[in-house]
Amino acid sequence: MSAVDNGSYVAFLIIGIVLVAIDGHLIYRSAVRYLANRYTERGSATSMARLVSVLFHLVVLGVLALVSVIDIDAGGQLQTVVLRLGVLLLILAAAHGLTITILNRMRDRLDTEELTMERIEARRENPPAPVTPTTPVTPATPGTPVTPAASTTAAATPQTPAQQRREIKREIKRA
DSSP: OOHHHHHHHHHHHHHHHHHHHHHHHHHHHHHHHHHHTTSSSHHHHHHHHHHHHHHHHHHHHHHHHHHHHSOOOOSSHHHHHHHHHHHHHHHHHHHHHHHHHHHHHHHHHHHHHHHHHHHHHHHHHSOOOOOOOSSOOOOOOTTOOOOHHHHHHHHTSOOOHHHHHHHHHHHHHHO
């Protein structure tokens, strides 16, 4: 490499590092605000945003280092730097999109957890009323086959989805 080649190499690295730093900082600031209303403590949102932005910086700076050593000849030094910057910008855009996807998944998970907790609290405050059968069920004596009338009476009581699946499987085996 000649001195001019070193100059274009250093220029590419400096421009690339500045682009990565700016984008990473934007991701960090946006992530803090994006996650802040989902975490009960602002410190948790800040910590998660910091972890995501550090991961972003490490991955993209690693890609920058790899792109910088690839031997690309676009005809001239300026064209080569521009070509490398174009490749870096495309990779930076993909990394930015992936980071946004990660943040969306984190927020969706937090939304789901919050909704689940609200449902649990609502059930604790207002437990469902116990269901009592309207038709008395006579217990079968051991060894007596169950008649269809008895199974219809038992089916009238509400069942959990697991109980319903077991009942369907039993009926299929009988048929």
